[in-house]
Amino acid sequence: MNISHFIAKKIAFSGSKSFTRIIIGIAVLAVALSMTVMILTTAIISGFKQEITDKIFGFWGHIHITDSNVSRNFELVPIDQHLSAFDEIRNIASIQYEAEAPTDQEAHGEKAPQSNTYGGVKGVYPYILMPGLLSSQTQMHGVLLKGVSKDFNWKRMENFITSGRPVQYHGDSASQELLLSKNIALKLKVKTGDYVILTFIRDGTQWKKRFYVCGTYNTGLEEYDRRMAMTDMAILQDILGWSEYQVQGMEVVLDDIRDLNVMEDYIYNQTLPPNLYSESIRDKFPGIFEWLSLQDINERVIMWLMILVAVINMVTVLLILILERTRMIGVLKAIGAAPWQIRKVFLFHAAYIIGAGMVMGNLMGLGLAMAQKKFAFIRLDETNYYLSTAPIRLETWSVIWINAGTFTVIILFLLVPTLLVTKITPVKALRFE
Numbered sequence: 004m005n006i007s008h009f010i011a012k013k014i015a016f017s018g019s020k021s022f023t024r025i026i027i028g029i030a031v032l033a034v035a036l037s038m039t040v041m042i043l044t045t046a047i048i049s050g051f052k053q054e055i056t057d058k059i060f061g062f063w064g065h066i067h068i069t070d071s072n073v074s075r076n077f078e079l080v081p082i083d084q085h086l087s088a089f090d091e092i093r094n095i096a097s098i099q100y101e102a103e104a105p106t107d108q109e110a111h112g113e114k115a116p117q118s119n120t121y122g123g124v125k126g127v128y129p130y131i132l133m134p135g136l137l138s139s140q141t142q143m144h145g146v147l148l149k150g151v152s153k154d155f156n157w158k159r160m161e162n163f164i165t166s167g168r169p170v171q172y173h174g175d176s177a178s179q180e181l182l183l184s185k186n187i188a189l190k191l192k193v194k195t196g197d198y199v200i201l202t203f204i205r206d207g208t209q210w211k212k213r214f215y216v217c218g219t220y221n222t223g224l225e226e227y228d229r230r231m232a233m234t235d236m237a238i239l240q241d242i243l244g245w246s247e248y249q250v251q252g253m254e255v256v257l258d259d260i261r262d263l264n265v266m267e268d269y270i271y272n273q274t275l276p277p278n279l280y281s282e283s284i285r286d287k288f289p290g291i292f293e294w295l296s297l298q299d300i301n302e303r304v305i306m307w308l309m310i311l312v313a314v315i316n317m318v319t320v321l322l323i324l325i326l327e328r329t330r331m332i333g334v335l336k337a338i339g340a341a342p343w344q345i346r347k348v349f350l351f352h353a354a355y356i357i358g359a360g361m362v363m364g365n366l367m368g369l370g371l372a373m374a375q376k377k378f379a380f381i382r383l384d385e386t387n388y389y390l391s392t393a394p395i396r397l398e399t400w401s402v403i404w405i406n407a408g409t410f411t412v413i414i415l416f417l418l419v420p421t422l423l424v425t426k427i428t429p430v431k432a433l434r435f436e
Contacts, residue, residue: 007344010335011351014328026323031360033316037309038364038409039371044309045401046372048302050394052295056260058222058389059291061159062231063284064128064254066267071280081249084129088274089253096123100265120265122258128155129250131239135203137214137232139191146187148201150236156256160220160233167195167218170235177237181214185221186228195219203242212242223389226288255281310409313360314416321353321420329427337429346421353417354410361406372397 068089070080097120131150136143157169160182170180181199183191193199193216201212214234222228240247257266263283271281285292325332328349335345372395375381379392 006340007347008351011348011355014331014348014352023323023327026320027356030316030320030356031363034313034357034360034409034413035363035367037313038361038405039368040309041306041405041409042365042368042402043372044302044305045405046368046395046397047393048298049398049401050396051298051388051390053396054394055224055291055295055389058163058224059284059288060256060260061163062222062224062227063287065257065260065263066255066270066281066283067252067287068255068270068275068279068281069252071278079131079133079243079251081243081245081251082253082279083248084250084253085248086276088276088279089127091274092124092253092255092270093127094124095266095269098123098265098269100269120259120262122262124266125256125258126154126156128152128254128256129236129252130254131236131243131251133203133239133243133251135201137187137191138200138202139193139197142191144187144190145230146201146232147230148181148239149231149233150239151233152236163220163222165219165221167216170217170233172235177241178235179212179214179238180217180234182218182220182233183216184228184231185219186225187230187232188216188219205242205244210242212238223385223391224291225386225389226291306405310412313357313409314413317353317357317413317417318420320356321349321417322423324349324352325420325423332424332427333429336427342425345424346418349421349424350414350417354414357410357413361410365402365406369397369402 068082070082072080099117099119101117129152131148133148133150135146135148137146138144151170153172160169164182165185167182170178170182172178183193183199188194191199195216195218197216199214199216201214203210203212220233236250237247240249255266255270257263263285267281267283275281332345335348336342375393376395376397381393383390383393385391
């Protein structure tokens with residue numbers, strides 16, 4: 004039998020002074036609140052990153068391939084979508100690459116370890132981006148039309164469509180349907196089922212085309228919503244006078260976002276001819292991804308602050324428990340108990356308190372997270388946060404690590420105040436009132 008654990012269990016569940024019970028209750032509550040905040044923080048930040056990256060990649064894919072002469076002003080330079088290089092990219096299932104070697108290995112001239120990507124290429128889709136001016140009966144608004152082909156994966160857009168439906172394709176004929184953002188539809192004062200006029204310039208001459216508004220979407224990302232509309236790529240090819248083989252670029256969608264940098268380097272260096280250029284979506288919109296990276300810093304700061312709160316409260320409680328049990332410490336030392344055995348009594352007692360707080364914190368944190376996921380009662384300003392409600396993404400391993408890490412860190416810090424036990428002598432302790 005573990006004597007230290009037996010004594011700790013007895014004193015933990017025996018009656019204590021009212022003041023001590025209050026202090027222990029505060030400690031349990033502090034640990035519970037810390038756990039609740041940490042679970043919610045991880046769930047919300049993980050949800051933010053997942054939702055926003057899904058929106059970005061759902062709209063743009065992961066890697067764009069265009070003519071190397073294309074500039075940032077949406078200059079339209081066609082490429083052939085049936086190049087053998089694109090078939091090669093479609094067939095990428097996984098690639099092996101050299102991971103970054105530690106500094107000490109590089110110093111000794113050792114080779115970097117070989118690693119494999121988490122997945123390969125899910126799909127390659129052609130697209131055309133063309134600027135134009137949309138006009139309704141009363142309003143006008145500049146837009147950037149994104150034309151996509153029949154094999155475009157519209158499931159990536161389903162969650163963003165607020166009314167109507169995606170663009171439908173009509174056999175061999177070009178579809179003159181338009182999926183507008185909700186933002187643009189409000190500015191033009193049109194709705195699903197209305198018609199709008201697209202004005203564009205071709206060969207120095209102004210041309211016009213009529214489009215049917217088949218639906219509206221809303222991503223919450225102002226960069227897209229204030230200017231983007233989607234349509235059949237064939238109608239843009241017709242407007243530009245291009246053949247069915249000519250497109251502005253190819254959009255590569257990956258199986259796993261973690262492979263983005265490796266895949267982009269591999270595609271550019273190993274598969275593309277010299278006249279083509281590849282660019283990852285992170286390079287196109289660095290501001291959004293830098294903002295997401297900052298959330299990781301916020302998460303770490305909040306986690307350590309919450310652990311610090313729990314540690315301070317538990318240290319205070321442990322000191323009070325040691326002072327309350329001074330006579331018991333003296334008796335144990337008088338009958339030959341080792342200092343470490345006595346210290347373990349209080350560590351086990353503290354573990355019961357921490358455990359009670361963690362159970363309560365998990366129930367509160369997971370309960371609030373599930374409630375937010377179902378009822379979305381925490382509302383956000385979509386203009387600033389890209390989302391209208393706080394998203395939740397619960398990951399089992401994250402919750403496990405939070406619990407294990409919090410318990411371990413608190414117990415390690417509590418080793419210091421238990422050193423007070425070694426300073427207490429039996430003679431003075433037995434006289435202690």
